Amino acid sequence: MSAREELISFCLVGLPNEACFVKADTLADAFRAEVLREAADAIEADQHRRDDEENAKHGFLDHETELQHVAVHQAGKLLRSMANTAEQGGESGDS
Numbered sequence: 001m002s003a004r005e006e007l008i009s010f011c012l013v014g015l016p017n018e019a020c021f022v023k024a025d026t027l028a029d030a031f032r033a034e035v036l037r038e039a040a041d042a043i044e045a046d047q048h049r050r051d052d053e054e055n056a057k058h059g060f061l062d063h064e065t066e067l068q069h070v071a072v073h074q075a076g077k078l079l080r081s082m083a084n085t086a087e088q089g090g091e092s093g094d095s
Contacts, residue, residue: 002031010024017070030086051069
């Protein structure tokens with residue numbers, strides 16, 4: 001069961017008390033982490049597809065594509081870092 005599904009089912013059956021709110025916060029953090037990791041995977045997969053297209057078309061990656069590859073990799077790294085922070089129940093350090 002995904003964190004989102006678990007959060008929804010917990011909220012539907014959980015009684016409104018402090019322990020339930022703490023559990024809901026934990027599940028929300030896990031869901032945020034899942035979404036951030038999915039976003040990182042998606043942007044990196046899209047960039048790999050673009051890299052493959054560029055290689056197939058020209059036989060190499062041009063300078064702009066190489067720079068874009070590095071930028072996307074760094075964005076994926078940031079998203080995964082934010083996911084790790086969310087999993088630990090903290091605020092993301094993206095400022």
